[in-house]
Amino acid sequence: MRFSALRVFAEAIRGHKGWKPLWRNPDPQPAYDYVIVGGGGHGLATAYYLANTFRQSRIAVLEKGWLGSGNIGRNTTIIRSNYLLPGNEPFYEFSMKLWEGLEQAFNFNAMVSQRGILNLFHSDGQRDAYRRRGNAMLLAGADAELLDREQVRAMAPFLNFDNARFPIKGGLLQRRAGTARHDGVAWGYARGADMAGVDLIQNCEVTGFRIEGGRIRGVETSRGPIAAGKVGVAVAGSSSRVMAAAGLRLPIESHVLQAFVSEGLKPTIPGVITFGAGHFYVSQSDKGGLVFGGDPDGYNSYAQRGNLPVVEDVAESGMALMPMIGRARLLRIWGGIMDMSMDGSPIIDRTPVEGLYLNAGWCYGGFKATPASGYAFAHLMATDTPHDTARFYRLDRFARGHVIDEKGVGPTPNLH
Amino acid sequence: MLIPHPLLGPRDAQEFTYLGDARLIARPDGMAEGAEAAFAEYVYLRDNPAGVHRELWFHEQGDRSWLIVTRDTVTHRILGAELARDVKLKGGAA
Numbered sequence A: 001m002r003f004s005a006l007r008v009f010a011e012a013i014r015g016h017k018g019w020k021p022l023w024r025n026p027d028p029q030p031a032y033d034y035v036i037v038g039g040g041g042h043g044l045a046t047a048y049y050l051a052n053t054f055r056q057s058r059i060a061v062l063e064k065g066w067l068g069s070g071n072i073g074r075n076t077t078i079i080r081s082n083y084l085l086p087g088n089e090p091f092y093e094f095s096m097k098l099w100e101g102l103e104q105a106f107n108f109n110a111m112v113s114q115r116g117i118l119n120l121f122h123s124d125g126q127r128d129a130y131r132r133r134g135n136a137m138l139l140a141g142a143d144a145e146l147l148d149r150e151q152v153r154a155m156a157p158f159l160n161f162d163n164a165r166f167p168i169k170g171g172l173l174q175r176r177a178g179t180a181r182h183d184g185v186a187w188g189y190a191r192g193a194d195m196a197g198v199d200l201i202q203n204c205e206v207t208g209f210r211i212e213g214g215r216i217r218g219v220e221t222s223r224g225p226i227a228a229g230k231v232g233v234a235v236a237g238s239s240s241r242v243m244a245a246a247g248l249r250l251p252i253e254s255h256v257l258q259a260f261v262s263e264g265l266k267p268t269i270p271g272v273i274t275f276g277a278g279h280f281y282v283s284q285s286d287k288g289g290l291v292f293g294g295d296p297d298g299y300n301s302y303a304q305r306g307n308l309p310v311v312e313d314v315a316e317s318g319m320a321l322m323p324m325i326g327r328a329r330l331l332r333i334w335g336g337i338m339d340m341s342m343d344g345s346p347i348i349d350r351t352p353v354e355g356l357y358l359n360a361g362w363c364y365g366g367f368k369a370t371p372a373s374g375y376a377f378a379h380l381m382a383t384d385t386p387h388d389t390a391r392f393y394r395l396d397r398f399a400r401g402h403v404i405d406e407k408g409v410g411p412t413p414n415l416h
Numbered sequence B: 001m002l003i004p005h006p007l008l009g010p011r012d013a014q015e016f017t018y019l020g021d022a023r024l025i026a027r028p029d030g031m032a033e034g035a036e037a038a039f040a041e042y043v044y045l046r047d048n049p050a051g052v053h054r055e056l057w058f059h060e061q062g063d064r065s066w067l068i069v070t071r072d073t074v075t076h077r078i079l080g081a082e083l084a085r086d087v088k089l090k091g092g093a094a
């Protein structure tokens, strides 16, 4: 079933009786060539590209809950490619380019909206750091513009420009950045994978691995054993738990990050805006709610909910940046469990177990990476060579001292 | 979260900063055979359990002691707290 304007029109006439479920709900087969563990954004995108781009078959995605029940359905939907380091920026720019063609490619409305991201700076030193970042972005083929204070004021007159401690001096703008509908992304990839023959198996938790002579043979699941030629794990916040079953300890801690949505308001925030003096970022959803967030809570957690001190911190930062936010009522708060890596950058690599692959360490930035992560992971699993833009995301980079530490804070996951 | 400080009684977790897995108090011997691998593991690898976790908290805005707090990472329930110093002197194993 392809979506088109004509189709919508025809269905409207027929009382919308012809729409079908977006994917099948198959029972697991006894064996597959490829098993992807985790039906979040990255797992679904991996299956989609394995089937459609790399022309592989006999693929299953095993998801312990329902598709998109993890972080893909919990994030604040920001997509951008404004990284500094050469290990990161080409990868995220590759992802940005995939976002730009995504909806046409998988024939689904993911509401990709390039409304721009504006990173504010508040001091001369910070301006220099952002200028450098902007140049690194340009070198990798992304777009970046340095705005002065008056240009920022023209875009967002409601900001507090004269905060006594953190006056706004300007901002780094990436116009091609923006937001996408997070659930729509999961559904689009799921549907595209299903149409290419991938079995999407829900309520199927992977509880162990079958490893013989150092080689993967399959997985144990809550719905029985499933044999597999290759297994790719993309379970975000559960990475350490799942990989422990294969005898691996990871350079990862699981932490909770909270997000916030206000009541629906008239359009007021142009794009995404981030505060440079505290951790606070805000955008406005198409329904009108202000979507915002800040720092993770800062301690290991698997609870999918945070505590009040961070709520207070985020609210204070919001008030410092745009005092008018104090008039909006908060509608919802929630949390998601993130796989915080030791250098703040992800891992897309083989593991010591032959045929077992790992996609993890996305911290709170993995949504924007969804297309490139799926593509690069599929590339690695299908060809056994890393995709060019993901070749630095090695599991052994920590022991080798080749960390990719954007913030320069060292092995302290709660600070990345 | 309230942390039951062994000397000061229950204190708001906001007074503390968090470091992570309490195994960090068992620093490997830098002169020993295989120290490089031992340090890579010590610095970067974590058990990261869902459930009971022993972890280091620093009472930065209090008496500046390091505590080992036992906490459930699934419920955030705090099960106990000891002075890291005491644990180390008792034999070092976290």
Ligand SMILES: Cc1cc2nc3c(=O)[nH]c(=O)nc-3n(C[C@H](O)[C@H](O)[C@H](O)COP(=O)(O)OP(=O)(O)OC[C@H]3O[C@@H](n4cnc5c(N)ncnc54)[C@H](O)[C@@H]3O)c2cc1C
Binding pocket: A037, A038, A039, A040, A041, A042, A043, A062, A063, A064, A065, A066, A067, A068, A069, A070, A071, A072, A073, A074, A075, A076, A077, A078, A079, A204, A205, A206, A207, A234, A235, A236, A237, A238, A242, A257, A258, A259, A293, A334, A335, A336, A337, A338, A362, A363, A364, A365, A366, A367, A368, A369
């Ligand atoms: C509050 C919040 C805000 C965020 N904001 C942004 C943002 O603005 N921009 C951005 O780029 N990123 C953001 N992120 C990060 C982003 O959401 C994640 O990095 C990304 O979604 C992780 O990849 P995923 O979609 O595959 O994860 P998930 O959707 O979590 O997928 C993992 C799946 O694995 C399943 N699973 C776990 N264990 C098993 C098992 N044993 N067997 C089978 N299945 C299993 C889970 O049920 C889950 O569905 C945010 C995260 C949070 C929590």
